[in-house]
Amino acid sequence: MKKAILLAVLPLSICVACNGKNEDKKLEEFNAKIESIVGNYQNQVDSLQRIVGLSGDALNLAHQQIYEQVIGEYKAYCLETIKQNRNNKVAVAALKEVYSDLENDELKEVIASLGPKAKNDPDVQRIASAIAALDNTAEGKMFTDFEIDGVKFSDFIGRGKYVLVDFWASWCGPCKREIPNIAKVYETYAGDDFDVLSVAVWDKPEDTRKAAQEHGVVWNQIINAQRIPTDIYGIQGIPQIMLFGPDGTILKRDLRGAGIEEAVKQALGR
Numbered sequence: 001m002k003k004a005i006l007l008a009v010l011p012l013s014i015c016v017a018c019n020g021k022n023e024d025k026k027l028e029e030f031n032a033k034i035e036s037i038v039g040n041y042q043n044q045v046d047s048l049q050r051i052v053g054l055s056g057d058a059l060n061l062a063h064q065q066i067y068e069q070v071i072g073e074y075k076a077y078c079l080e081t082i083k084q085n086r087n088n089k090v091a092v093a094a095l096k097e098v099y100s101d102l103e104n105d106e107l108k109e110v111i112a113s114l115g116p117k118a119k120n121d122p123d124v125q126r127i128a129s130a131i132a133a134l135d136n137t138a139e140g141k142m143f144t145d146f147e148i149d150g151v152k153f154s155d156f157i158g159r160g161k162y163v164l165v166d167f168w169a170s171w172c173g174p175c176k177r178e179i180p181n182i183a184k185v186y187e188t189y190a191g192d193d194f195d196v197l198s199v200a201v202w203d204k205p206e207d208t209r210k211a212a213q214e215h216g217v218v219w220n221q222i223i224n225a226q227r228i229p230t231d232i233y234g235i236q237g238i239p240q241i242m243l244f245g246p247d248g249t250i251l252k253r254d255l256r257g258a259g260i261e262e263a264v265k266q267a268l269g270r
Contacts, residue, residue, distance in 0.1 A: 087115025158248030
């Protein structure tokens with residue numbers, strides 16, 4: 001789970017569980033410390049908001065500094081906890097907390113360091129599968145096809161057009177905030193060499209259709225995809241906006257905001 005927090009390196013003395021303690025006690029202490037770190041972050045942010053005269057860029061900078069301090073502490077604590085509990089459920093809990101804040105290579109090293117019991121945990125296996133999926137669908141790789149209710153991804157991808165693909169859901173606020181950016185690109189560039197496709201994941205079809213109509217999604221859609229494409233493409237959070245080349249090559253992942261149009265313009269040479 002990607003955190004909206006960030007942190008400074010913890011002294012090892014506060015994060016290393018003694019060998020004599022049982023797993024349940026260690027896990028209780030780990031969860032309590034995580035709650036404390038998150039609570040401390042929120043308290044700092046709340047205090048920041050109450051500073052008179054602090055606004056705009058100064059407020060954003062101060063918030064970012066707090067965030068960066070906290071994520072360092074948070075990551076250091078989780079990684080040290082994994083190091084001291086390589087083959088039990090405490091390591092699994094710590095990995096689930098921190099995995100989305102790690103780069104793929106670092107995450108691979110952490111998983112490789114686990115003992116067999118922890119490695120075989122279903123959640124760890126899922127994370128490992130997501131890493132493999134990301135490797136298989138990285139920028140520069142060819143797209144992987146899938147089919148939903150008789151509609152194939154390849155009905156739209158690899159057919160001679162650049163295609164911007166938005167993996168989204170109706171309940172996802174950030175997804176809906178990106179729709180105007182996608183709509184602008186569609187209205188400006190759609191034609192013989194460019195198109196847009198929305199793929200609804202983790203959502204009820206009726207909710208998808210309602211939200212699509214309300215937010216002006218007038219381009220092609222695949223509905224009711226659920227986890228099929230997100231498992232294939234290693235998508236851990238949405239929106240995931242990707243640009244595919246005319247032959248189906250993955251050109252860009254993780255597009256957001258103004259970067260969406262920038263990527264499309266660059267690809268089209270306009």
